[in-house]
Amino acid sequence: MELMKKIWEMAQKDKKRIVLPEGDEERTLVASEKIHKEGLAEVILVGDSEKIREKAAKLGVNLEGIEIINPETSEKTKHYVNEFYEIRKSKGMTLEKADKIVRDPLYFGTMMVKVGDAHGMVSGAVHTTGDLLRPGLQIIKTAPGVSVVSSFFIMMVPDCEYGEEGMLVFSDCAVNPNPNAEQLASIAIATADTAKALCKIDPKVAMLSFSTMGSADHELVEKVRKATEIAKELRPDLKIDGEMQLDAAIVKKVASQKAPNSPVAGNANVLIFPDLQAGNIGYKLVQRFAKAEAIGPVCQGFAKPINDLSRGCSSEDIVNVVALTAVQAQNNK
The missing domain is CATH 3.40.50.10750 (Isocitrate/Isopropylmalate dehydrogenase-like)
Structure with missing residues (x-):
């Protein structure tokens, strides 16, 4: 497809860090290898590194060069917890609640985007649209001048x-x-x-x-x-x-x-x-x-790009949405 070819080329020219919080999901693992091989983005998988590598091995997926972060052991978790608490304390958030919430890979990935450790996030192979939008609206929020995602x-x-x-x-x-x-x-x-x-x-x-x-x-x-x-x-x-x-x-x-x-x-x-x-x-x-x-649905209106997938998506769909997210990140001001 001519359009996706152009989007791939744009993504390759300025690689962005894209976090995939469904790190141990099979289609996500297959897609991650291709994204890395094609140079579309620097992929970050979130989850238990041992389980992710074990599943990748069974699938014959090579994860060399792909970063894996476990919220339970990451040195960044405490920082993300404190940041999330500050964002939500006016809504009754406590540090104890924040610590539990941020360890969820979707919230962890969203916090990575919020603080700039990733440029964008793609999820939805096993989560609903609501699962993605909830942390997005709480943490990333809408872009200046935009009233609705x-x-x-x-x-x-x-x-x-x-x-x-x-x-x-x-x-x-x-x-x-x-x-x-x-x-x-x-x-x-x-x-x-x-x-x-x-x-x-x-x-x-x-x-x-x-x-x-x-x-x-x-x-x-x-x-x-x-x-x-x-x-x-x-x-x-x-x-x-x-x-x-x-x-x-x-x-x-x-x-x-x-x-x-x-x-x-x-x-x-x-x-x-x-x-x-x-x-x-x-x-x-x-x-x-x-x-x-039909390429999408792709989200727009967030201050930083986070995107949804259909739960019936293929690994190729994930590759394309990651490429789109990377180009959105390039255009993000």
């Missing part, structure tokens, strides 16, 4: 004239069930910046609805309309428009009839869905019916 998919549709030769960015398809107008605007802005940084495209953002430019009135339409106004006001440098139906967003002939004065309609390459139901259904329809490659 969200997710995106890069959709690669074969033999497709829409978007950027079949490449489109979909958001939010995995995190926020029902964002309000302010949150939807924040998601649109973050996704535009993501499309520019990762996909190297000029983002043309369509705020999707069942209405196009006032063709229908409903509270659901009004939310998208308001979100569009907020996003335009916050980032006048971006091409964001709406509300619009999907066909008006991507089909030039339809756009010329329904939204002839829009700078986005008919040319959209970033699609912002009004809620999680629409986003999740939308990406899966395209993935199955159009036989599209």
Whole structure:
């Protein structure tokens, strides 16, 4: 895939330290060897080093050159515990609780990212999205000016004239069930910046609805309309428009009839869905019916990059998400 090839090349040019807290998981171990071999990142596995090496040996995985850190024995654990306590003491955290929590590999890995001992984290092969988001929101928190963490998919549709030769960015398809107008605007802005940084495209953002430019009135339409106004006001440098139906967003002939004065309609390459139901259904329809490659979900909006995996992911999926995370870390200011 051309896009992933480019992302691999970007990751290789400036290797970042990426922590994988599911250190003894089989697909993670297989992926770690490939990531190291391809020079995509400096991998850090979290867990019991003896168990990790034993499992790797059974799988025939070579971990030479890959760092393994055990929260139970690491000299950094005490420092992370104290830092976590300081972050959460206003919420009733005690040092005793912090010591227990930080020894969890997910929290340990998140603290590594927080203090700068790692540039990013990837998890989710055996943990849920909620398991990843919880320490992320408690410790990393959102980036300045970002009100909500969200997710995106890069959709690669074969033999497709829409978007950027079949490449489109979909958001939010995995995190926020029902964002309000302010949150939807924040998601649109973050996704535009993501499309520019990762996909190297000029983002043309369509705020999707069942209405196009006032063709229908409903509270659901009004939310998208308001979100569009907020996003335009916050980032006048971006091409964001709406509300619009999907066909008006991507089909030039339809756009010329329904939204002839829009700078986005008919040319959209970033699609912002009004809620999680629409986003999740939308990406899966395209993935199955159009036989599209769906790269993601990848998180955006955190102050530092941490990313989720599907529990049904392959080792190759992990390799690609680590590469994406490394490039996000390169772009992190």
